Amino acid sequence: MFLTRPWTLGKIFGIPLRIDPSWLLIFLLLVYQLAFIVFPYELGVRPRRGIPFDLIALAVAASLLLFASVLAHELAHALMARTRGVSVLSITLFIFGGIAQIGDEPDSPATEFLIAIVGPLISFVIAIFAGAVWIWLQAFDALGVFYQTPLPRLALYVSVVAFYLAQTNLLLAVFNLLPGFPLDGGRVLRALVWAVLKDPKRATYWGMLSGRGLALLMAGVGVFFILRGEYDGGWALLMAWFLWRAAGDAYHGMLARELLKQVTVGELMRSPASRVSEALSLRELAEQFSSWLRAPALAVDLQGVAVGMIGIAQLEKFNRAHWETTRVRQAMLPLSPDNTVRSTAPALQALQVMTEREREALAVVQGEQALGIIGREELARYLQTKGE
Ligand SMILES: [Zn+2]
Numbered sequence: 001m002f003l004t005r006p007w008t009l010g011k012i013f014g015i016p017l018r019i020d021p022s023w024l025l026i027f028l029l030l031v032y033q034l035a036f037i038v039f040p041y042e043l044g045v046r047p048r049r050g051i052p053f054d055l056i057a058l059a060v061a062a063s064l065l066l067f068a069s070v071l072a073h074e075l076a077h078a079l080m081a082r083t084r085g086v087s088v089l090s091i092t093l094f095i096f097g098g099i100a101q102i103g104d105e106p107d108s109p110a111t112e113f114l115i116a117i118v119g120p121l122i123s124f125v126i127a128i129f130a131g132a133v134w135i136w137l138q139a140f141d142a143l144g145v146f147y148q149t150p151l152p153r154l155a156l157y158v159s160v161v162a163f164y165l166a167q168t169n170l171l172l173a174v175f176n177l178l179p180g181f182p183l184d185g186g187r188v189l190r191a192l193v194w195a196v197l198k199d200p201k202r203a204t205y206w207g208m209l210s211g212r213g214l215a216l217l218m219a220g221v222g223v224f225f226i227l228r229g230e231y232d233g234g235w236a237l238l239m240a241w242f243l244w245r246a247a248g249d250a251y252h253g254m255l256a257r258e259l260l261k262q263v264t265v266g267e268l269m270r271s272p273a274s275r276v277s278e279a280l281s282l283r284e285l286a287e288q289f290s291s292w293l294r295a296p297a298l299a300v301d302l303q304g305v306a307v308g309m310i311g312i313a314q315l316e317k318f319n320r321a322h323w324e325t326t327r328v329r330q331a332m333l334p335l336s337p338d339n340t341v342r343s344t345a346p347a348l349q350a351l352q353v354m355t356e357r358e359r360e361a362l363a364v365v366q367g368e369q370a371l372g373i374i375g376r377e378e379l380a381r382y383l384q385t386k387g388e
Contacts, residue, residue: 006092015078018092027063034059034164042160062161067093069126069169073176074098076118084111089356097172103352105257109195116187123173131166134159180214180243181207182250204254211247215240257348259386260379265350266343268382269364271372275300278307282315282323282331289315296361298370299332306370308332309339309363340365341374347382350374
């Protein structure tokens with residue numbers, strides 16, 4: 001399920017908002033749990049025959065509000081990043097919350113600290129607000145304000161949802177503040193180490209250790225509970241495993257991005273790149289790709305000027321029966337900012353454009369001229385030679 005691509009919901013403040021398909025399953029489980037277990041218990045209603053539509057509606061509302069809370073948390077990270085001049089690529093919401101993917105490393109400990117801390121801060125604010133609503137309603141109820149008015153049922157409903165949101169947002173804030181990288185708390189820790197040691201690389205290393213240390217601690221807690229026969233400990237083990245991997249991935253990702261900043265696209269590109277005439281038929285192109293020509297290739301016009309790029313993916317969009325009559329010019333991707341990068345740009349920028357636009361390779365340009373092609377392969381090979 002984790003392998004499926006996230007769905008793009010749209011844009012919020014200009015930032016692409018994506019949702020992992022696994023979220024839908026969690027949403028349904030959550031609605032079920034709230035409508036049939038949690039809310040009936042809190043409202044003190046006895047099991048009824050038939051479908052409890054009111055409770056289901058309440059559960060859907062509570063789940064959507066929780067979703068909005070997670071979104072607010074990630075949006076806080078994203079907007080703070082943007083305010084501090086760090087580009088934001090996307091926000092993805094998935095099974096355990098969300099990720100605001102930023103395009104670059106923060107340039108200073110202060111920036112990293114601010115980006116990390118606002119998420120949990122917003123969760124705290126929401127928890128306090130929801131908690132206040134719950135307390136007011138409880139107090140009004142105790143004072144008999146709702147007595148014999150048509151309001152009590154609605155007030156009761158609002159109060160259980162408010163209580164639920166206060167609990168979950170508090171949990172969200174506290175969990176994210178655990179000092180293990182790449183959780184928010186781990187990022188705060190990394191920023192502090194960075195400020196003290198003045199060395200972002202060593203701070204990243206210590207951050208990674210903090211993540212792994214926390215993962216081991218969680219695993220220990222999980223095993224402890226399982227040995228006592230409390231199998232909920234399995235959740236702690238699962239989380240420990242996620243955190244262990246995330247800490248390593250984040251560490252290596254950071255080192256890789258650091259390395260890709262120090263080299264230009266021009267130094268790593270494939271040059272000379274494969275070139276084909278835009279007048280070639282797709283059948284001939286397919287033959288060349290399967291014998292000697294490396295995909296993707298630059299498509300050039302009669303004057304030899306590159307006008308587009310064509311790879312296996314564009315070829316496969318056309319039915320084989322039409323390959324004879326279709327020209328490269330009809331199938332190619334015309335060169336645009338979506339599939340090009342300047343040769344003088346840092347290689348990191350190529351990686352960012354590829355990630356953002358979901359491309360495997362880009363045309364490398366200088367002024368109006370296309371010089372070559374750079375793909376994930378070139379970046380990976382370079383990182384390999386550097387031991388990353
Ligand atoms: Zn966060």
